[in-house]
Amino acid sequence: MFRRPSGSPADRIAALRKELQRHVHRYYVLDEPSIPDSEYDKLFRELQALEAAHPDLVTPDSPTQRVGGKPLDQFASVRHKVPMLSIRTETDTEATGTKNFDARVRKELGLSESGPPVEYVAELKFDGLAVNLRYEDRVLVQAATRGDGEVGEDVTQNIRTIRQIPLQLPKEAPAVMEVRGEVYMRRPDFEALNERQREKMAQGAKGEKTFVNPRNAAAGSIRQLDPAIAAQRHLSFFAYGVGEITPQAEGGPVFETHFELLQTLKSWGFPVAAQTRTAKGAAELMAFYQAIGRKRDSLPYDIDGVVYKVNSLALQKKLGFVTREPRWAVAHKFPAQEQLTTVLGIDVQVGRTGKLTPVARLAPVFVGGVTVTNATLHNEDEARRKDVRVGDTVIVRRAGDVIPEVVSVLPEKRLPDALQFTMPRQCPVCGAAAVREEGEADYRCTGGLFCAAQRKEAILHYAHRRAVEIEGLGDKLVEQLVDASVVRTLPDLYKLDLSTLASLDRMAEKSANNLLEALEKSKQTTLPRFVFGLGIRHVGEATAKALASHFGKLDAIMDATEEQLLEVSDVGPIVAKSIRTFFEQAHNREVVEQLRACGVTWEEGEPAKRVPKPLTGKTFVITGTLPSLSRDEAKDRIEAAGGKVAGSVSRKTDYVVAGTEAGSKLAKAQELDVKVIDEAVLLAFLASPND
Numbered sequence: 070m071f072r073r074p075s076g077s078p079a080d081r082i083a084a085l086r087k088e089l090q091r092h093v094h095r096y097y098v099l100d101e102p103s104i105p106d107s108e109y110d111k112l113f114r115e116l117q118a119l120e121a122a123h124p125d126l127v128t129p130d131s132p133t134q135r136v137g138g139k140p141l142d143q144f145a146s147v148r149h150k151v152p153m154l155s156i157r158t159e160t161d162t163e164a165t166g167t168k169n170f171d172a173r174v175r176k177e178l179g180l181s182e183s184g185p186p187v188e189y190v191a192e193l194k195f196d197g198l199a200v201n202l203r204y205e206d207r208v209l210v211q212a213a214t215r216g217d218g219e220v221g222e223d224v225t226q227n228i229r230t231i232r233q234i235p236l237q238l239p240k241e242a243p244a245v246m247e248v249r250g251e252v253y254m255r256r257p258d259f260e261a262l263n264e265r266q267r268e269k270m271a272q273g274a275k276g277e278k279t280f281v282n283p284r285n286a287a288a289g290s291i292r293q294l295d296p297a298i299a300a301q302r303h304l305s306f307f308a309y310g311v312g313e314i315t316p317q318a319e320g321g322p323v324f325e326t327h328f329e330l331l332q333t334l335k336s337w338g339f340p341v342a343a344q345t346r347t348a349k350g351a352a353e354l355m356a357f358y359q360a361i362g363r364k365r366d367s368l369p370y371d372i373d374g375v376v377y378k379v380n381s382l383a384l385q386k387k388l389g390f391v392t393r394e395p396r397w398a399v400a401h402k403f404p405a406q407e408q409l410t411t412v413l414g415i416d417v418q419v420g421r422t423g424k425l426t427p428v429a430r431l432a433p434v435f436v437g438g439v440t441v442t443n444a445t446l447h448n449e450d451e452a453r454r455k456d457v458r459v460g461d462t463v464i465v466r467r468a469g470d471v472i473p474e475v476v477s478v479l480p481e482k483r484l485p486d487a488l489q490f491t492m493p494r495q496c497p498v499c500g501a502a503a504v505r506e507e508g509e510a511d512y513r514c515t516g517g518l519f520c521a522a523q524r525k526e527a528i529l530h531y532a533h534r535r536a537v538e539i540e541g542l543g544d545k546l547v548e549q550l551v552d553a554s555v556v557r558t559l560p561d562l563y564k565l566d567l568s569t570l571a572s573l574d575r576m577a578e579k580s581a582n583n584l585l586e587a588l589e590k591s592k593q594t595t596l597p598r599f600v601f602g603l604g605i606r607h608v609g610e611a612t613a614k615a616l617a618s619h620f621g622k623l624d625a626i627m628d629a630t631e632e633q634l635l636e637v638s639d640v641g642p643i644v645a646k647s648i649r650t651f652f653e654q655a656h657n658r659e660v661v662e663q664l665r666a667c668g669v670t671w672e673e674g675e676p677a678k679r680v681p682k683p684l685t686g687k688t689f690v691i692t693g694t695l696p697s698l699s700r701d702e703a704k705d706r707i708e709a710a711g712g713k714v715a716g717s718v719s720r721k722t723d724y725v726v727a728g729t730e731a732g733s734k735l736a737k738a739q740e741l742d743v744k745v746i747d748e749a750v751l752l753a754f755l756a757s758p759n760d
């Protein structure tokens with residue numbers, strides 16, 4: 070909706086700010102966006118333009134002031150007007166945990182055991198970093214970390230980037246108002262941040278690292294001297310208390326309970342956790358503890374417990390403090406989500422599709438509510454990055470539904486002779502070669518037809534409708550056949566008999582007979598179906614067809630060199646290598662022979678006439694950004710068409726494929742008089758049988 074700006078620039082600026090603020094609140098706090106992003110951007114740009122034209126009208130509470138600001142050399146110190154206290158911690162996870170607290174409160178207040186229950190507010194204990202937000206004349210003027218409780222650091226610039234935090238309070242708010250709460254990072258934002266950090270590290274960026282957990286990520290981001298970086302970090306906030314407030318009364322809100330106070334903060338735009346509620350007596354507190362404990366894993370952020378606070382502010386005052394802890398509050402902890410343990414060994418597991426995964430075997434440890442005995446190290450690069458070694462003391466983390474993870478090693482506890490982990494070059498299950506292809510993170514077993522770990526997958530693939538096709542041989546049946554050790558490799562299928570089959574679960578004589586018939590029928594197949602059915606990595610249906618028509622006979626495919634394989638249309642270096650490696654595994658060949666011996670046959674033909682691929686003998690260099698193909702796609706397609714792709718331009722280069730922002734390579738091509746083509750010409754080359 071377009072509204073004509075009316076009145077003075079100052080009026081329009083005020084109106085825009087108000088409207089933007091409303092949208093920001095709906096988007097970031099209520100999760101109910103009211104206008105599309107594009108519309109928001111339009112209003113935002115209008116405000117930016119007006120402020121640029123009238124710099125005297127820029128104020129710190131303008132939505133435009135959330136980003137930007139210059140990097141600091143260091144943070145200034147801030148002395149808190151009202152000290153930021155800590156809370157006494159209760160680690161007893163049984164009902165006594167809440168009974169002890171309630172009994173203490175009652176005793177201090179001189180209440181009899183049989184009197185009415187004390188009312189509390191039950192909150193979540195967020196796992197982040199406490200901050201104090203100071204508003205003067207309803208504008209956010211300063212944000213500080215807790216520090217030692219007396220003196221913290223001024224992190225105003227970074228706090229401004231958190232859109233959930235209002236920059237301005239409504240007119241009924243007191244002249245000085247301090248709001249306290251927790252800055253934290255949601256788990257999805259944490260995962261995304263680490264993913265970006267890993268990418269930067271992979272690209273060789275210096276000084277980048279991944280974060281151990283969302284709390285460290287939040288703390289690291291808030292204590293970041295460059296606000297532009299903090300702005301990219303997606304931090305969140307929950308309010309749970311107040312600091313200095315003046316004047317206390319006189320026309321402003323008068324708070325009698327902590328719960329009212331939280332409701333008021335919520336109405337002013339601060340996020341307050343939806344789970345927050347009042348509870349009477351120890352039993353209701355315990356019910357809250359247990360209910361939240363069950364929900365903990367499904368929350369999108371980490372909590373390490375719950376907090377109980379006496380609701381009445383008058384009673385809070387009466388209870389007062391001991392040292393630096395209020396007598397009116399307690400933190401009731403959940404089992405920790407991070408624990409120390411030792412690495413007993415590192416195993417390598419082989420998945421159904423042949424993927425090798427290093428797994429740390431751990432001394433059993435209770436973490437995040439379950440006993441953990443192993444944790445994935447994902448792949449070779451991750452294992453190296455974390456440098457986990459046998460005998461190491463490590464931090465294990467289990468948060469949310471996420472699988473347990475080794476987050477880091479305690480280097481000071483490492484044994485002097487601990488060896489670095491290396492990925493085996495052979496499959497630990499079947500002994501076939503394990504290979505890692507260029508550009509991939511995982512090692513894979515190449516013994517697909519023989520490897521016990523891949524049996525089920527190999528059989529299902531072979532029996533697939535578009536492969537050799539064995540009607541009625543589905544998931545469940547394969548599961549049973551393999552688990553009962555009736556079928557170990559593909560040829561065993563053809564040795565099945567009626568009595569074995571009929572003895573299986575849910576297998577009547579009729580369906581057993583049907584399966585035997587289907588098996589018999591499958592013996593008469595075609596070469597492309599058979600080749601596809603072998604489940605060679607990167608050999609799909611189309612490639613299997615191309616191989617069959619090029620070579621005519623299975624033996625010719627099995628014995629083809631990489632160079633010969635490269636002559637097949639659509640076969641590039643990666644596919645050629647994969648086929649070669651597969652048939653180099655003696656066990657795979659054995660299975661093929663056995664299948665033939667079982668009577669699996671197909672018609673063989675003559676090899677096709679050799680048609681050179683369109684780009685055989687040509688060398689290309691790719692530079693700049695191509696309009697539709699990514700660099701990898703362009704490389705794959707040139708290679709599959711018989712061409713080579715080089716990294717730098719020389720006299721041997723036949724063509725330079727140039728996109729936008731092509732740099733020195735283009736200049737070099739011109740200098741050496743090498744032909745320069747664009748993507749369209751390349752695509753035409755790829756399509757034509759000869760260039």
Ligand code: IVH
Nearest residue numbers: 154155156192193194195198199309376395
């Ligand atoms: S109230 C007087 N409420 O726990 C009590 N603290 O040791 C002051 N925390 O550093 C704190 N969730 O960062 C309070 N709902 C909650 C909380 C909470 C997390 C943290 C806070 C502080 C620590 C207290």
